[in-house]
Amino acid sequence: MTSLFLTALAALIVVILLSAPLGCFVVWRRMAYFGDTLAHAGLLGASLALMANLPVALAASVLGIFIAILLLLLSKRNWVGQDSILGILSHGSLAIGLLLAWVMPTQLDLDALLFGDLLAVSLGDLLLLAPLTIAIGLILWRFWQPLLAITVDRDLACAEGLPVKRLEVLLVSLLAITVAVGIQAVGVLLMTALLITPAATARIWSRTPEQMLLLALTFGLLAGLAGMAGSWWWALPVGPSVVVAALIGFIGSAAIKRKA
Amino acid sequence: MTRLQFEHVQHRFGSALAVQDISFSLNNEEILTIIGPNGAGKSTILRLALGIYQPTAGRIQLAADTHIGYMPQKLAIDPTLPLTVGRFMQLNHKVSQKDARIALARTEVEHLWRDSVQDLSGGELQRVLLARAAVRKPNLLVLDEPVQGVDYRGEAALYELISQLRDELKSAVLMVSHDLHVVMASSDNVLCVNGHICCHGHPDQVSDHPEYVSLFGKREAQALGVYVHDHDHDHDCGGQH
Numbered sequence: 001m002t003s004l005f006l007t008a009l010a011a012l013i014v015v016i017l018l019s020a021p022l023g024c025f026v027v028w029r030r031m032a033y034f035g036d037t038l039a040h041a042g043l044l045g046a047s048l049a050l051m052a053n054l055p056v057a058l059a060a061s062v063l064g065i066f067i068a069i070l071l072l073l074l075s076k077r078n079w080v081g082q083d084s085i086l087g088i089l090s091h092g093s094l095a096i097g098l099l100l101a102w103v104m105p106t107q108l109d110l111d112a113l114l115f116g117d118l119l120a121v122s123l124g125d126l127l128l129l130a131p132l133t134i135a136i137g138l139i140l141w142r143f144w145q146p147l148l149a150i151t152v153d154r155d156l157a158c159a160e161g162l163p164v165k166r167l168e169v170l171l172v173s174l175l176a177i178t179v180a181v182g183i184q185a186v187g188v189l190l191m192t193a194l195l196i197t198p199a200a201t202a203r204i205w206s207r208t209p210e211q212m213l214l215l216a217l218t219f220g221l222l223a224g225l226a227g228m229a230g231s232w233w234w235a236l237p238v239g240p241s242v243v244v245a246a247l248i249g250f251i252g253s254a255a256i257k258r259k260a
Numbered sequence: 261m262t263r264l265q266f267e268h269v270q271h272r273f274g275s276a277l278a279v280q281d282i283s284f285s286l287n288n289e290e291i292l293t294i295i296g297p298n299g300a301g302k303s304t305i306l307r308l309a310l311g312i313y314q315p316t317a318g319r320i321q322l323a324a325d326t327h328i329g330y331m332p333q334k335l336a337i338d339p340t341l342p343l344t345v346g347r348f349m350q351l352n353h354k355v356s357q358k359d360a361r362i363a364l365a366r367t368e369v370e371h372l373w374r375d376s377v378q379d380l381s382g383g384e385l386q387r388v389l390l391a392r393a394a395v396r397k398p399n400l401l402v403l404d405e406p407v408q409g410v411d412y413r414g415e416a417a418l419y420e421l422i423s424q425l426r427d428e429l430k431s432a433v434l435m436v437s438h439d440l441h442v443v444m445a446s447s448d449n450v451l452c453v454n455g456h457i458c459c460h461g462h463p464d465q466v467s468d469h470p471e472y473v474s475l476f477g478k479r480e481a482q483a484l485g486v487y488v489h490d491h492d493h494d495h496d497c498g499g500q501h
Binding site (some may be wrong): 161210 | 307310311312328330332335336337339340341342343347348351352353374376384396402
């Protein structure tokens with residue numbers, strides 16, 4: 001039980017380490033719905049992976065990157081608003097995923113995909129997650145300044161010689177991989193919450209992007225620990241506990257800031 | 261030496277023609293100001309020069325060693341992104357804090373170092389943006405309405421600073437401006453556009469040009485010719501005496 005619990009805790013921490021920095025970009029670039037769309041597409045990725053007998057994280061990552069780039073291209077057109085395009089792709093891919101799951105001979109664990117099943121994470125999964133996290137962390141470290149610059153002002157970054165389009169593809173790809181990997185451990189619903197809530201809480205207290213990054217990591221890890229503690233002592237489900245802990249942090253921060 | 265050259269450049273947004281047949285060249289240590297009515301394509305020309313837009317016809321050439329400092333009209337930053345002026349100055353280029361502070365001091369806004377970029381007034385933001393463009397030590401300075409929101413007395417001081425920067429950095433300056441009065445006094449050449457080039461040349465020639473007069477009206481056109489620095493006192497960018 002203890003080792004199962006520790007593996008789950010480690011997996012959660014790994015997902016938070018990825019989702020905190022990318023969550024900051026999601027908040028800054030107003031991509032919350034974008035992240036949600038990627039999470040829903042992850043369900044389709046999982047269905048496809050089971051059909052083709054591929055690792056779920058790999059299939060979901062590839063599909064996520066594909067959808068992310070499709071979104072980047074479609075966002076340049078003005079037929080309908082970006083939110084509508086996101087809604088169409090989000091629920092479209094969710095529905096295809098559900099249909100595939102329906103016709104598939106093997107059972108897809110929908111509950112696990114939607115709400116996460118941290119305790120099902122194996123040591124093998126974790127050994128796969130760790131190097132991936134380090135790789136994404138290093139990429140973020142290396143490209144932090146340019147990614148920040150294209151987020152502050154796209155035209156200014158372009159004028160200063162940054163390859164803006166390639167950096168945007170890099171950013172949405174990292175986000176897609178993070179979401180794909182994350183939903184396996186924490187589920188579609190918790191993934192979106194982990195992206196947005198700690199970063200939004202951090203915004204309340206920060207004056208520079210780097211402060212916001214560190215605080216998002218802190219709030220994310222605190223929520224993760226609180227959720228795991230709830231699961232350990234009161235046998236609460238992990239996913240909702242983490243989300244509620246993060247929510248309390250956000251509401252508390254907003255209330256304190258309002259008073260101050 | 262030619263820094264930037266446009267050859268019969270055209271740009272379309274979908275089926276709408278924004279600018280056509282734009283040809284001009286800009287030399288080092290030259291200040292070229294683009295003027296024209298709203299929607300004339302002034303900002304489009306700047307964006308083409310910066311590589312933000314690609315020409316749909318024609319050719320744009322930049323000297324190989326070009327290093328651009330760009331001052332946008334405003335900043336597209338989202339309020340959810342916390343950013344102090346100091347951090348913004350050091351964003352995406354290696355500038356020491358000392359150099360960043362000196363650049364801000366020259367535009368009279370060093371005291372805003374710890375302020376949030378989103379909290380600045382229009383004029384303060386313009387000064388920060390100019391400082392950030394200058395601190396990169398560019399040899400092509402591109403300015404989109406550099407004194408917008410700056411009070412009347414600060415305007416002349418900012419234009420004075422722009423021509424100082426041109427001398428120090430030996431850079432070419434391409435700018436868009438609405439302040440016809442100061443433009444004529446501080447530019448080497450003027451490009452008057454309205455979708456196409458109406459007239460192009462030295463401020464004196466342009467202000468006599470019939471197309472220019474018809475574009476801006478006779479009174480405006482006459483006002484330009486007479487503007488000179490007629491201050492009998494000194495003042496800094498902040499407008500203090």
